[in-house]
Amino acid sequence: MTMYTEPAPTERGPIVQAVNVCKSFGDKRILTDVNLEVARGEVVVMVGPSGAGKTTMLRTLNGLEAIDSGEIRVNGELLGQRVNKQGKLVERSARDLARQRANIGFVFQHFNLFPHMSVLENIWHAVVEVKHESKSEAVAYARELLGRVGLADKADARTRSLSGGQQQRVAIARALAMRPALMLFDEPTSALDPEMVGEVLAVMRDLANAGMTMIIVSHEMGFTREVADRVVVMDAGRIIESGPPAQVFATPQHERTRQFLSNVLA
């Protein structure tokens, strides 16, 4: 049984193409000329020391952070920007960016469930209000997803009454309900108690096995080794190394990668 229904591919070719992405916060340079290409169905894990720019890079991929220069294409379409009649890059309207985001799932470190809604409504709300699908179908699909993340009995619960691990599984179901073409995970287990990390990783593993395209910022090296098709190592706002986990972990090319790995794998 698959975890999600594959949306009709709008296009062949890579789902994410980021070219020379630069981003600063004030005077502080966060991303410098980052290039990243992700193929459909690929699972990419971004690792690196804290402050390397992994989270910022991930957030640029659904426009939560606007970029200063460079280009990001998702499904072949420029994200957050468009080319106007004069051939210049201009900002997309809020409505247009919202349409693009609806196709990209995002899972936050701190879950960010909506506390004024039940667990089930958290999952179906945007499907009905953003995609304008019928409520009965959306609710049925929400129940199905909730079952798949192992929380069928929590449909009517308040989000506050759930454990961190349960909240994060609901957050994953909420993102999946939109039938996204791409899922982004920002340190999804970093805010969890150790005994809850496993249940969230299990859901993510199922999703990867089902063929979902995923970009994950994570410190879980065991999980990365097992699930990632490719590991991308970031340091000081740049991608310094990229390759299959076996290769990157066994024979890191870059000195900073060696240092980082010896710190986290020690």
Added chain:
Amino acid sequence: MKFDWSYFWQSLLAPSPQFLNGLALTIIISVVAMALAFLLGLVIALMGRSRFLPFKLFASLYIWVIRGTPLLVQLVIIYTGFAAAGLFRFEDVDLFGAIIKGAVQAAIVGLMLNESAYISEIVRSGLESVDRGQNEAALSLGMTPMHAMRKIIVPQAIRTMVPPLGNSFNGLMKSTSILSIIGVSEMFQVGSTMSASTFKVFEIYIVVALYYLLLTTVWTFIQTAIENTLNVRAGLPPAESVFKRLFGVRSRKQQTTSTPALQPADIA
């Protein structure tokens, strides 16, 4: 001490029709002005958060001027000043058969303007009290910023906004007593007239005070009920009891668990 108990009890328990009209006018003006002030305050708060600079500037200028000048002065400028300068005169209007006096309209406008500046600050801090992640989660699901504001941010912000808004309304009801200065025959004005004709000054004003106390007490019950409803909906423990609220007996535990300190500036 000279105190006419029988006159006091009679005024308190069987008030004259004029007094009851004054009481009704006090309530009507308070409710209408508060409702309008809330809408205007919301607009000012949203203008203050706008990325459009002229809106931002207007909002801060408005809040600065309105909060920096006394309500009494604002009322006199709106009602008497504008008319004297030939700028604008509040005329009596017929609304569905009821005559609304010019002074009453000026009172509502004045109270609305004054209160909206305070309310916009309450709304602003209420919106800011909602975690940024809520907005990001809403946007990531494809909601527009406006949709996220309406369906995700505002419903959560309302809960933190109710206690300071309630305080505002409490203050507003008492502020109506200064409307007598522009000749609105609200409760205080009626009381003054009665005391001038009967010389029962002390008795009358004690009665007036008790009626204001009645109004604010009834409001405290209503506000507590609203807070409880919202808390139940948000899955939170109920608000502290009305009696603790009225008499200021708040246990330590409840102080630490109550909603974040969002104290509105004291109402003038």
